[in-house]
Amino acid sequence: MTFSSSSSSSSSSSFSSLVVIILGVLVLLHESNAQLNSTFYSTTCPNVSSIVSNVVQQALQSDPRIGASLIRLHFHDCFVNGCDASILLDNNGTTIISEKDAAPNTNSTRGFGVVDNIKTAVENSCPGVVSCADILAIAAEASVSLAGGPTWTVLLGRRDSLTANQAGANTSIPSPFEGLPNITNKFSAVGLNINDLVALSGAHTFGRAQCRLFSNRLYNFNGTGNPDPTLNTTYLTTLQTTCPQNGSGFNVANLDPTTPDGFDNNYFSNLQNNQGLLQSDQELFSTSGSATISIVNSFSSNQSTFFQNFAQSMINMGNISPLTGSSGEIRLDCKKLN
Numbered sequence: 590m591t592f593s594s595s596s597s598s599s600s601s602s603s604f605s606s607l608v609v610i611i612l613g614v615l616v617l618l619h620e621s622n623a624q625l626n627s628t629f630y631s632t633t634c635p636n637v638s639s640i641v642s643n644v645v646q647q648a649l650q651s652d653p654r655i656g657a658s659l660i661r662l663h664f665h666d667c668f669v670n671g672c673d674a675s676i677l678l679d680n681n682g683t684t685i686i687s688e689k690d691a692a693p694n695t696n697s698t699r700g701f702g703v704v705d706n707i708k709t710a711v712e713n714s715c716p717g718v719v720s721c722a723d724i725l726a727i728a729a730e731a732s733v734s735l736a737g738g739p740t741w742t743v744l745l746g747r748r749d750s751l752t753a754n755q756a757g758a759n760t761s762i763p764s765p766f767e768g769l770p771n772i773t774n775k776f777s778a779v780g781l782n783i784n785d786l787v788a789l790s791g792a793h794t795f796g797r798a799q800c801r802l803f804s805n806r807l808y809n810f811n812g813t814g815n816p817d818p819t820l821n822t823t824y825l826t827t828l829q830t831t832c833p834q835n836g837s838g839f840n841v842a843n844l845d846p847t848t849p850d851g852f853d854n855n856y857f858s859n860l861q862n863n864q865g866l867l868q869s870d871q872e873l874f875s876t877s878g879s880a881t882i883s884i885v886n887s888f889s890s891n892q893s894t895f896f897q898n899f900a901q902s903m904i905n906m907g908n909i910s911p912l913t914g915s916s917g918e919i920r921l922d923c924k925k926l927n
């Protein structure tokens with residue numbers, strides 16, 4: 590009886606210590622590995638989505654391309670060290686070497702001024718609360734929605750990085766020239782699969798691309814002396830006018846020639862018509878035997894299927910390695926560390 594009671598008391602006390610240790614570990618795991626959620630700002634900045642959307646709507650009045658530019662910033666942010674607003678940091682002369690000067694971004698990414706305007710509007714309502722990384726995620730959804738695309742519930746709670754990674758931006762962001770196997774690998778490296786690749790490529794249903802990023806297809810493709818054989822010949826003639834041989838590589842063409850500023854599934858019927866603008870676009874449909882072909886066909890034949898998959902893949906992309914808990918900071922100015 591005594592033996593049994595003492596044994597029970599000792600085992601109950603070591604059980605309590607074990608519970609305390611387990612709870613402690615769980616709290617630590619929770620702190621360092623918290624999940625994003627849709628209600629993160631519900632008490633601290635309940636109106637953040639409409640504040641962001643209003644500024645995007647304002648910017649669209651004078652620049653119908655800006656929504657496309659903003660979603661691309663979120664993409665180029667998430668692929669480098671996760672969705673942590675590292676892309677927004679300017680050079681600071683010493684440790685911060687800006688991703689804005691990385692090969693995929695220089696003379697190409699745009700919309701930084703609008704991000705600053707959004708941040709100012711958000712800070713006016715909710716000072717010091719909303720991260721720049723979350724602003725990019727919210728602005729991406731607003732841009733798609735305002736262009737006629739799907740809406741989705743944006744997951745929030747990201748914090749802003751204390752570093753930039755220009756070398757990472759040079760190597761992790763897919764290039765339009767590198768071929769489907771390499772692009773698939775770069776998506777896979779951040780946990781995105783072939784369905785995400787095809788769905789997210791559908792963002793090329795709006796926005797523009799510079800001639801220098803596809804004119805290799807127009808005159809002497811891959812050393813053949815001829816245009817890319819997967820390029821629709823009618824479309825080729827149009828593009829050759831926009832991008833004359835030896836002309837400015839900075840001229841731009843619409844990524845979707847049919848509905849340039851609308852968010853719809855025409856991107857996928859364009860691919861079926863050999864009207865993909867970038868080599869990386871057309872390869873999704875024209876690479877024989879590729880698993881991407883049937884996904885293109887499915888999104889082309891049913892816009893709802895595309896919209897549902899796009900929304901889910903944007904959530905997947907937005908979940909790439911966020912900083913949470915007490916990691917990083919909430920930047921007051923998206924361009925620099927506090």
Ligand code: HEM
Nearest residue numbers: 657658661664697763764765789792796797798799802869
């Ligand atoms: C699959 C690999 C991808 C490649 C190789 C690629 C490549 C490119 C290139 C070369 C441009 C033109 C940039 C310029 O002319 O300055 C561009 C524009 C754009 N990209 Fe992608 N991209 C890819 C995936 C994505 C994803 C995942 C998204 C978003 C979810 C996206 C959204 C956009 C948008 C909206 C534009 C137009 C931007 C504007 O008009 O300012 N792209 N992309």
Ligand SMILES: *[C@@H]1O[C@H](CO)[C@@H](O)[C@H](O)[C@H]1NC(C)=O
Nearest residue numbers: 623624625626628629746914
């Ligand atoms: C959302 O995430 C934050 C931070 O991890 C947490 O404090 C909050 O309880 C979460 N909300 C819900 C509804 O899960």
Ligand SMILES: *[C@@H]1O[C@H](CO)[C@@H](O)[C@H](O)[C@H]1NC(C)=O
Nearest residue numbers: 635636637638639640643714
């Ligand atoms: C939230 O935003 C909406 C739309 O912009 C506005 O009508 C409303 O007054 C705002 N509410 C608060 C509490 O700021």
Ligand SMILES: *[C@@H]1O[C@H](CO)[C@@H](O)[C@H](O)[C@H]1NC(C)=O
Nearest residue numbers: 680681682683684685751926
């Ligand atoms: C750049 O940022 C780093 C990290 O915060 C800081 O130590 C350094 O002093 C900054 N350099 C300049 C010139 O502000």
Ligand SMILES: *[C@@H]1O[C@H](CO)[C@@H](O)[C@H](O)[C@H]1NC(C)=O
Nearest residue numbers: 690691692694695696697839
């Ligand atoms: C960016 O574009 C300008 C011309 O608009 C050009 O002078 C400069 O060399 C370009 N920079 C890079 C890195 O391509």
Ligand SMILES: *[C@@H]1O[C@H](CO)[C@@H](O)[C@H](O)[C@H]1NC(C)=O
Nearest residue numbers: 686690691692755756757759
């Ligand atoms: C990234 O690429 C750009 C353009 O090619 C180059 O100027 C820069 O030095 C590279 N940065 C790093 C850190 O590799």
Ligand SMILES: *[C@@H]1O[C@H](CO)[C@@H](O)[C@H](O)[C@H]1NC(C)=O
Nearest residue numbers: 764766767768770771772774
């Ligand atoms: C594809 O990736 C491989 C391995 O990283 C690299 O050697 C090759 O140059 C890449 N191909 C292109 C076209 O960039």
Ligand SMILES: *[C@@H]1O[C@H](CO)[C@@H](O)[C@H](O)[C@H]1NC(C)=O
Nearest residue numbers: 768810811812813817868872
């Ligand atoms: C380019 O040419 C090389 C060598 O002829 C060939 O192996 C490669 O498949 C070609 N690439 C494309 C995209 O046609």
Ligand SMILES: *[C@@H]1O[C@H](CO)[C@@H](O)[C@H](O)[C@H]1NC(C)=O
Nearest residue numbers: 808809829832833834835836
């Ligand atoms: C473009 O430039 C190359 C070399 O500079 C030249 O050989 C060619 O004739 C030019 N083509 C046109 C259409 O001007």
Ligand SMILES: *[C@@H]1O[C@H](CO)[C@@H](O)[C@H](O)[C@H]1NC(C)=O
Nearest residue numbers: 821822823824861862863864
């Ligand atoms: C070229 O595009 C037109 C639409 O502009 C389409 O009717 C035609 O079928 C396309 N041709 C090929 C070979 O895809």
Ligand SMILES: *[C@@H]1O[C@H](CO)[C@@H](O)[C@H](O)[C@H]1NC(C)=O
Nearest residue numbers: 890891892893894895897898
């Ligand atoms: C299109 O896809 C949606 C959602 O995936 C489905 O509910 C609908 O039945 C499909 N429509 C047609 C015509 O197949």
